Amino acid sequence: MIRIERRAATGWTDRLLAYVLAIAGGLAASALLMAVSGADVVEGFSALAEGAFGDTEAMRQSLIAAIPLAFTGLATVAAFRAGIWNIGQEGQAFAGAMAGYWMSLQLAGVPGAVAVPLVLLAAVAGGALLAMLAAWLRTRCAVNEIISTMMMNYVVVYLLSYLLAGGPWTEAGSTAYHQTPLIADSFHLPALGGVHLGAVLALAATAGLAVLIGRTPLGFELRGLGLNPTALRFKGVDVGRTVLAVMALSGGLAALAGASEVFGINFRLRAGVIDGLGYTGIIVGMIGALDPWGTLVTALLFGALANGALYMNVLSDIPSALVPAMQGILLLFVLGASVLVRYRLCFRPVGETA
Amino acid sequence: MTDEPVLSVRRLTKSFGPVRANNAVSFDVGAGELVCLFGENGAGKSTLSACLAGLYPPDGGDIRLGGAPVRFASAADAIRAGVALVHQHFVLVDDFTVLENIVMGHERGLFVRYQAARAKLEALCRRYDIAIRPEARVGDLTVGERQWVELLKALYHDARLLILDEPTATLDLRESRKLFRIIGELKAEGVGLILISHSLDEVMQSDRVVVLRQGAVVGERRTADTTPEELTRLMVGRDVARAERGIRHAGRPCLAVERLTVARPGAAPLLDEVSFTVAEGEIFGLAGVAGNGQKPLLEAIAGLLRPTSGRVLIDGEALDELSVHAIQQLGVGHIPDDRLVEGLVGEFSIAENIALGGHRDAFARGAFIDRAAMRAAARRAIVDYQIAAPSAATAVRTLSGGNAQRVVLARELAAARRVLLANQPTRGLDVGVIEYIHAQLLGKRAAGCAVILASSELKDLITLSDRIGVMFQGRLMGIVEAASASLEDIGLLMAGKSREAA
Numbered sequence: 067m068i069r070i071e072r073r074a075a076t077g078w079t080d081r082l083l084a085y086v087l088a089i090a091g092g093l094a095a096s097a098l099l100m101a102v103s104g105a106d107v108v109e110g111f112s113a114l115a116e117g118a119f120g121d122t123e124a125m126r127q128s129l130i131a132a133i134p135l136a137f138t139g140l141a142t143v144a145a146f147r148a149g150i151w152n153i154g155q156e157g158q159a160f161a162g163a164m165a166g167y168w169m170s171l172q173l174a175g176v177p178g179a180v181a182v183p184l185v186l187l188a189a190v191a192g193g194a195l196l197a198m199l200a201a202w203l204r205t206r207c208a209v210n211e212i213i214s215t216m217m218m219n220y221v222v223v224y225l226l227s228y229l230l231a232g233g234p235w236t237e238a239g240s241t242a243y244h245q246t247p248l249i250a251d252s253f254h255l256p257a258l259g260g261v262h263l264g265a266v267l268a269l270a271a272t273a274g275l276a277v278l279i280g281r282t283p284l285g286f287e288l289r290g291l292g293l294n295p296t297a298l299r300f301k302g303v304d305v306g307r308t309v310l311a312v313m314a315l316s317g318g319l320a321a322l323a324g325a326s327e328v329f330g331i332n333f334r335l336r337a338g339v340i341d342g343l344g345y346t347g348i349i350v351g352m353i354g355a356l357d358p359w360g361t362l363v364t365a366l367l368f369g370a371l372a373n374g375a376l377y378m379n380v381l382s383d384i385p386s387a388l389v390p391a392m393q394g395i396l397l398l399f400v401l402g403a404s405v406l407v408r409y410r411l412c413f414r415p416v417g418e419t420a
Numbered sequence: 421m422t423d424e425p426v427l428s429v430r431r432l433t434k435s436f437g438p439v440r441a442n443n444a445v446s447f448d449v450g451a452g453e454l455v456c457l458f459g460e461n462g463a464g465k466s467t468l469s470a471c472l473a474g475l476y477p478p479d480g481g482d483i484r485l486g487g488a489p490v491r492f493a494s495a496a497d498a499i500r501a502g503v504a505l506v507h508q509h510f511v512l513v514d515d516f517t518v519l520e521n522i523v524m525g526h527e528r529g530l531f532v533r534y535q536a537a538r539a540k541l542e543a544l545c546r547r548y549d550i551a552i553r554p555e556a557r558v559g560d561l562t563v564g565e566r567q568w569v570e571l572l573k574a575l576y577h578d579a580r581l582l583i584l585d586e587p588t589a590t591l592d593l594r595e596s597r598k599l600f601r602i603i604g605e606l607k608a609e610g611v612g613l614i615l616i617s618h619s620l621d622e623v624m625q626s627d628r629v630v631v632l633r634q635g636a637v638v639g640e641r642r643t644a645d646t647t648p649e650e651l652t653r654l655m656v657g658r659d660v661a662r663a664e665r666g667i668r669h670a671g672r673p674c675l676a677v678e679r680l681t682v683a684r685p686g687a688a689p690l691l692d693e694v695s696f697t698v699a700e701g702e703i704f705g706l707a708g709v710a711g712n713g714q715k716p717l718l719e720a721i722a723g724l725l726r727p728t729s730g731r732v733l734i735d736g737e738a739l740d741e742l743s744v745h746a747i748q749q750l751g752v753g754h755i756p757d758d759r760l761v762e763g764l765v766g767e768f769s770i771a772e773n774i775a776l777g778g779h780r781d782a783f784a785r786g787a788f789i790d791r792a793a794m795r796a797a798a799r800r801a802i803v804d805y806q807i808a809a810p811s812a813a814t815a816v817r818t819l820s821g822g823n824a825q826r827v828v829l830a831r832e833l834a835a836a837r838r839v840l841l842a843n844q845p846t847r848g849l850d851v852g853v854i855e856y857i858h859a860q861l862l863g864k865r866a867a868g869c870a871v872i873l874a875s876s877e878l879k880d881l882i883t884l885s886d887r888i889g890v891m892f893q894g895r896l897m898g899i900v901e902a903a904s905a906s907l908e909d910i911g912l913l914m915a916g917k918s919r920e921a922a
Contacts, residue, residue, distance in 0.1 A: 281788045283780045290776065294765040300724065300756055301777030302745030 070409050080407055081355070088403035092396035099391060105384040113384070117377020118370035124377070126260050130331065132369025133261075134159070134340065136268040137323035138347020139354060139361040140275050145316040147279060147356050149292035150309060154200060154215025155320040156344025157222040158193035162321020163328045164226060165192025167235070167246065167335045170253045178252040182263075185253055186325055193321020194314040196222065201313035205306035211313075219344070230337050237334075245336035255330040264326030268362070271319060276358040278315075288312050320344060349393055353400045368393065424487040425450045426612030427472070427503075427581050432481035434471055441467035443635040444481070449581065449612040454603060456615045456623045456643070459632035459655055460876065465616045468632070469583045472614075473505035474498030485581065496525065504574035505583045510566050514559035518552055522573050544575050548602045562686050564591050571602070582606065583614045588622060589711070592688065600625060618709040620648040620915035631655055652911030656878055671700025674870035675721070675839050680730035682716055682894075690716040692894040693730070698839075698870040703861065705885030705902060706874035707910050713894040714874040715757060718841045721872070722754045723747040734838055748777060753836025755828055757843040757874075759821075763828040766817035770809055771798035773816050774831050801830035806856075822853035829860060840864050840871045846880065858884060878910060892916045 097107045118128050138155040145152035152158075169188035173181045196218060203209035229235040230244040237247040255263040279285040287308045290298045299305050327340050350368055354361030375389035425448040434442040442464045449455045457465045471478045474492030483490055485501055492498040495505075512521050523537045541554050550568050552561075558569060567587060574582055584603075588596040600622075603613060617623055624643060631639040631654040639654040675698040682691040691713050698704040706714045719725040721732050723744040732739045734750055748754075756762035764773050775783040775794045783794050798812035805826040809819060816824050825845070833840070842861060846854040861884060864871055875881050881888055885902040890913035897913040 281791070283784050283789060286772070286775070286779045286789055290765050290768065293767045294761070296761050297763060297765050297776065299744070300722075300754065300762045302723075302743060302748050303777075304743070304745075 070411060073408055073410055081404075084403040084407040085355075085400060088399040089396060092392070092399035095395050095399070096388070096392040099395070100384060100388060103384075103388070105382065109382050110378060110384045110388075113378040113381040114371070114374040116374070117381070118374030120377075124373065128370040128373040129261055129265060129366070130369070131373045132365045133264040133268050133330070134323035134327050134343045135347055135350050135368050135372075136362055136365035137264075137271065137326065138320050138344050139350035139365050140268075140271055140358060141316045141320035141323075142348050142351025143354065143356050143358055143361050144275060144279075144288070144312060144319060146351060147292050148288045148309070148312040149295070150201075150204075150312055150316070151212045152197060152200070152215050152313060152316050153212055153348065154197060154218050154317070154344070155323070155347045156342070157215065157219035158196050158317040158320035159324035159327075159340055159344050160219075160222045160226055161196040161317075161324070162189035162193040163324030163335055163340060164222075164229075165189050165321070166325040166329060167249070168192075170249055170329075173253075174250070176252070178254075178256070181252050182255065182329070185329060186267075186322070189321045189325035190318040191321075193317040193319075193324070195317070197313040197317025197320070198310055201310045205309055226335070227337055230335070235335065243336070244338075246334050249329065249333045253329055254333060255326065262326065262330035264322070264330045267322060267326065268365075271322065272358045272362045275315075275319070279358065284308070284311060320347070323347065346393065349397045353397055355404065425484075426453075426486060427614075428482075428484040428487070429472070430482040430484075432468070432471060432483065433479045434467055434476060435479055436467075440635045442471065442478070445632070445635075445637055446481075447630045447637060447640065449614060451610045451612055452607045453628065454607060454613045454615060454626045456617060456626035456629045457632060458617070458623055458629050458651060460878070462876070463632040463655075464635040465632055466585060467635075469505060469585055469614065469616060472498070472581075473503055473583060475505075499526075499577050499579075502578065502580035503583070504577055504579035504581070505585065506567075506570045506574050506587055507585055510570060512558045512566060512569060515557065517555045517557055518561075518569050518572070519554040521558055521569060522576050526577070541572065541576065544572060548575070548605065549598070550602075564595055564687075567591055567595075571599075579611060581612045581614070583616075585616045586618070587615075588617065588619065596622070618915055620651070620912065620917055623651065623915075624648065633657060648912060648915070648917070649908045652908050652915075656907045656911060671702065671868060671870075673697045674700045674735060675872070676733040676736075677717075677721065678731050678733070680717070680720055680732065681728045682720055682725055683728040689728075689894050690725075691720060691727070694891075694894075694896045695730075696889055696896060696899060698872060700868045700870055701865055702886045703865050703871040703873055703884050705881035705888035706872060706891060707878060707881050707888050708874075708891035708914055710876055712891045712914075714891055715843060716894070717891070718754065718756075718843050718872065718874060721747075721839075722752060722841055745777070748835055749781075750839075751835070751837030752839045752841065753832035753834070755832050755840070755842040755845045757847065759825055759828050764816050764824060767815055769798070769813045769815055770802065770807065770819075770827055771795050771812040773827050774798045774801055776831070777835070801827065805830045822849045825849060825853065825857070829857065833860060833864060836864060836869055838869065840869050842871065843874045844876065845873070846875070846877070854880075878907060882907075882910075890914055 100107045100110050117124060119125055138159060141152070141155045141158065166185045166189035169185045173184060200211050200214040200218065203214050204211045230246065232241050235246045237243065237245055258266065279288060287298065287303055291305065291308055295305050323343050324340050328335055332339055346368065350364045351361050354364040371389055371392065375386045378384055379386035427449040430446050431444045432442055433444055445468060447455070457468065459465050467476065470476045472483065474495045474497050490501055492501065513524065516524065519534065519538055519541060522541060523532055538554050545552060550572065552565060552568055552572065558566060561569065587599060591599060606613060615622065615626055623629060626643050629641050629643055629646065629651060630637055631651060633655065678695050680691050680694045681689060683689045694717060706717070708714055716725055720727050723739065723742055739747055760766055765776065771794045774797050779789060783790050795812045801807060802809060802812065807823050807826045809823060816827055846857050861871060861873060873881065873884060882902050882905065887899055888902050888905060888910060889899045890897045890910055892914060893916065900909055
């Protein structure tokens, strides 16, 4: 007889092994998908790898693609570790980009050393405020944050559509493109070694979030909130205030994804330019086991996948739509592994009872 | 009607792991007879009724219905055989109507015949004078009305044997009388009835009383031949010895509770004008059947529950509007009754649980958690409180109940510089740990703390307390000196009889 038993504890080696196996399994399943769709698996994977890591330029592009995913991934970590299901990284990223752009309009002519920090600050505030609205609705009106954050994604995206499609931010004479005019050079994020400032910020945010969760009173409450809010309340923690702080943190991180894309790469706000970063960020945070450093590593992997996919699309006849499918497959395998690793199979002769 | 009893139980036994919930229980219920099961919390009454209603399979013994042996595989089996249980905790679907709740589980074939069911339900309501609309949504009903739906569910299936598990707990006096009128009608129709109640007033309206203690029948009396005093004595057991606790420090008043009231919309208040004081170096026991306001009282003092009116004072200072955290800072420790839900974060380490609540004060250094201080405090607690754990980093989830409770004790006794609130601190623990916790409570008393101890173990209360307050339906029925109190006195107060009336 085979029975399934819960393990008392899982060591980090068990978990690492489970994740490695899950990613290998996910890639194997992706290969199967490629083969079934009639493509050459070897050619596909080698094109993918070359596009992602083939030369320094490929690696630079992979790194740049990873930056916004790191931010939305960290936003997921902050909220989900606290048991708050913020699905609004998408809207919060847009809100950050929009608040940053608004600030840049106010600061015309101000030198970059002053302007860039202020733009980033405005972006963080924009994303944080949007997320705090959902937190307030949850603590005051018992509105489920999954619903509110998700719905706000649409509100923000359509607000941007209005602003860009003939609204006040629309570039003069190019209504059809649904974009703002180019942002002045002084607002561009400075580049370091060919990669914009966002990379440094993402690294700092990862370290900062790890320290905050592991070492500070707010992080202590954040983790406790996700595990047992009742015990926190009994020990005098103001749970409503903690939810507000956690959502502000999460929204602020997501906002940096939008701001870094607009002020580091595109230099203008355009409809659709950051679509999907928020939702992918949820997958990145989950595969990163809701750990800041794990999330950073996953973001790098996903950045490479996204960048390699562009190359694969050009070089082979494999549709780039396979990449989101691969991301989904990887998520399922990793989530499955994270549950399975908590159990073990017990083999027992028939007839003997526990 | 034949002489054969409706229900005959012989040597029924049911265990949960090592715990014998029912041990060789035997009793009969005749046609048209109301038999009361009487006993303390955990005496095995609810388990017994669950076995009779097919919810649990008994481990041994016989159940006969009208002389024929039965063995129920499920509650549906029991209902078909004519045994209906009216639950203490409602098992209703809030979003269904009264009618849907009643036919639920008994649909035959492809379509539910609502017309017929509705006609039958309306006839029942008319016959027993119960005012409930069949199409009312259960979620919109008051707690009292839901109790009637539970009863209708049982009546709908033409029960031969009806088991009522604390049916009046949620009814007001007028509705309780109505229930007993209906019980009278059912008796006249020849239905056998089992009533589980803690209220002696109700117990005395039955025909026969079966007293349970620790899973076994300890006495059976014809109600006409017994008194509330005798029943209480049977329920609690006779010999209670008081431990030597040293002389009482006649301290000054430390904690004062004045006319504390916590109202609820649409239901009886959780606390109703409760007033008492506790002196320094005194253990004030709180007795009462579970759910009569002990938990809300402790939570209101701790600041977790906002009073509707009345106030709490510590050393003469009113706690009005103070946060839970601010009250804890005044030197109030609180041992909640559900340690793994309210007391501890299971996935947190011992060190983190010790720091919980002090993580912004004693265990913070600058912007960070002082992990060294946290670990040091946890190591001290492990030694001082003899917590069996490999290290301070052990997750409390993996500890035994007794060791987990020691973690709560370590934290709360340190916090309790002035007042200690202890709600069922020994529940579910083995004898060794219980004695240890009792010693700790007496230690706090000797140190001059005002201690409130709520417990369902009357013996422990009498052993440990200086005075005992007895709660019934949110009210403090009376306060007795533990040294001179008799079990009968406390038992009568617990059952809602004030001393003058008893």
